[in-house]
Every structure is written in C-alpha cells, then in structure tokens.
Amino acid sequence: MTQVLIRDARPDDFVSIVALNEVEVQQTSAMDESRLQLLSSMACYLKVAVVDDTVAAFLLAFRDHAAYENANYEWFAARFPTFVYVDRIVVSSAFFGLKIGSLLYQDLFAFAQTQGISAITCEYNIQPPNPASKAFHDKFGFKQLGSQWVANGTKEVSLQAAEI
Template identity: 30%
Template sequence: MPITIRDVREHELDSVVAVNNAAGPSILPMDLAKARFFWEHAEYFRVVEQDGLVSGFLVALGPNAPHDSPNFLWFRERYPDFLYIDRIVIARPRRGGGRGRAFYADIQSFAEVRRPLLACEVFLQTGNDPALLFHGQFGFREVGQNVMGGSGIRASMLLKEMCSYPFVAETYGGKLPDAAWLKARALPGRQASLATGT
C-alpha cells in the first residue's frame, strides 16, 4: 500500500509517543507532554501513514522555538537562522522501505523556501555509522561535536545549506506565493507566517 506524508493531527500524539518509545536506544524517550510541546511549537511535524496507521514521524523547529534540547541550543548559539530536525523515527517493522528518504526529501522541500540551513545531529555510538552515511548522502556535513550534559552522549552536529533559499528570499522578500504546497503548518494558538513559520 502507498504511504502518505502529512501534518500530524492532534489526536495522533499518543501514536507518535508509542512509535518513538518503541524505536530503541538510538532515540531519546518522549512522553505526551513533549509530543504536545512539539505540536504547539514545531514548524514541521509530519507523520508517515500507511494502511491508516502512523508508522513514523519527523519533527523540526525554527531557531526561536522555546526548546531546551542541548543540541538545539548548540546550533542556536552558533547560527542565527536554521530549521532543526529534533527527531525522525520510523517504526521498526517499517524500516528499510524508503520512509526516511521520503521524509528527508519532504523536509528539504519545506526548509529550502524558509530557512538557509537544515540542522540535525547523529549520536556517535557504536553501530550508528549507517545514520552518518545516510545524512552524508543527503549533503549534510559535520560542523562540530557536542557532548550532552548529564548523559555524556556525544553527537555529530550536522548542517546542510539550502541552496534555493537565497533565490527565494531575494525574489519573494519573506512572503511566499499563496499556494497550497507552500503553506506553513498553522501552529495552535497563533497564526504561522507563510515565510518563516514563526
């Protein structure tokens, strides 16, 4: 059956938490409060659906989000404008089917008209080389490393320049055309800007 990538719906936050917490040790645990934080603040919060079930998700935040992740803060201290991928999770039975690649193609399309940089990290632990290679294939490069306080987990901090962004910013001056595929996610409680999602 085909897959669909679409914005998450509020009633699916429990499913997002379940997929996240069944993913294994390479993904930090998440509770419903964290999922709700993402619901309220993430510029990009999409799920992959197949056969009526959520089988993965990707969450990304802009630089002004009130996020306390040490890796997010690492990027914010160094770069004024970016879209930060906090996490991508694919349910174990659905891995290897191209969902991660589909998400990264989708978020790149989303980001390149809004932000100059796409940021993320990969934990540097044994067996995580496939994740580093995956990001390398998408054009990410390491710009530093960060050791997360408390956990001692070391992360490779990765950036990708959005090549289309300068043209879009110069041509449209912060206001994208009114087209369905360019609309930003409407954040609960406030109107999302088409240009920046803030």
C-alpha cells in the first residue's frame, strides 16, 4: 500500500508546489515562487502530501483577518466572523486514486476544529465547469452560498462553505 505523508510545506517544496499549480492554473490562478512566498507568509495552513519523497499535492488556506486581497476571500470575510478559506488544493494526476485530496481536507478540518473555527470556505469554477471539484466538495458537506464572476469576467465561481 502506498504511504502518503501529510506535513507542513517547507521552502524547498516551493518549486514542486509552483509546478503542480501551473498544471492546474485554469482552475486555480497563476503563482510563481515569489508569490508563493508571500502567500505562505499570510497562510494559516500550507501543507503538502508526499509520496515516495515526491510532493504529490498541496493545500493553501487562510484564516479570517488575513491580509489577503482576493475577491472570493473578501466575499467570505464579509459574511463569517471566523473561517478558514481554501485558496487552492492541487493533486498531481500521477497520484489520482490515492484519496490524497480527502486526506488533506480531513487534516484541514481537524486543524480548523482545534482552532475553534466553525466554517471552511472555498470556491470552485462553475463557468467553465469543474464537476470533479463539485463532487469532491459535496462529499465534505460544502453548500453553495452564492456565486460571482471573477478573473475579469472569464470565470464564474460557486462560493461554498462547510460547517465544522
């Protein structure tokens, strides 16, 4: 059985994180190493999943009151006194089927619970559609609270929250 290790991301993981993000940039947004360093400094949660010494996935999230400027984050900040916002989760296609996304979300939910946070928030594309993300988030009890157009009107996102 393949062993998956979830651990805090380290600076030497950043090249791998940026490469994973680039493959899924249509679903996430562009991020180079300097941007990742900045986001990492504001994040409450930046973990990687490692399989056989390879970074197979990562999850980046922010707490309420972070200095993060993002239309989706700000939408949630206007509605929740405390929350964790999942900025992005990416799993390498080479590791699909190992339930790595679920392991990262289980770890994130446990983290949020220890912090007394009552909601995990996120968004995913509905235009263009991302049915895999919808199915994944439905499993964790996420519900749509609204939607908005972002990226200069090129993407419509479903604004989601799951109670803890």
